[in-house]
Amino acid sequence: MARHAEPKAPRRGLLLKAGLGLTAAGAAVLGAGAAAQAAPGAAVPLPVDSLTRTDAGAAGAGALSGVTHGVGPLTRLQLDPLANTGVDPLANGIGTQIADFKPVGTNLLTDHVTKGGAVADLPVAGPLTQKLLP
Template sequence: MSLRSRRAMLRTALALSALGTALTAGTATATAAPAEVPGAGDVVGGTLHGLESGVAPVTHLQLDPLARTTVDPLTNGVATKAAGFRPLGTTTVTKPLTDGASLSELPLLGQVAKALPGGR
């Protein structure tokens, strides 16, 4: 048997097996109960549920992986005091991060994160 005839036989066998699979799948779906078309409320509810499941873990994730360790570079800070004003330093900004805060616990961004679905 030549190589050309072997290839032709193989192609025919593959086509027949694909046809059999398609026919079997068609009869399986034809005997199943007809599916209902989802309404707009179902679509919106499913979308919000999906967003909640995807956004919630991100908003509760610790932002600084080195927080509360001795090697956290954000614990270093610079401060200055001018005249009679309170001292102003960089640690007041980085303190929530070095304490291990998540996005939902930050002072300004936390309010925005809580407004997202699943932000609680």
């Protein structure tokens, strides 16, 4: 390739210089902040007395309340996003009947999910989640 046909990439050098400049500026700002924070001055007293008197029961109850209110609505979400549509692959079922006995099929197990049910609507998991979560 001839020297005059060689592609020139002035943008690469410009972007490299800009990136290095931003990195240096960020390091200078963070370094100044760390130095200002570490400067000797009036020490902030720690509330040692309040740390020893923490009510563990109340803290646990508050954490449990927050988790249950955050996770509780998830039990009412529809499990199968394709439920009640014509393209739901879980809606396929198979069944059989022997002599005069009641017919048995897989729809007994999958109907809760394919009809748009949530975790709270499931036969075994539903009552269990209702006991554990509000």
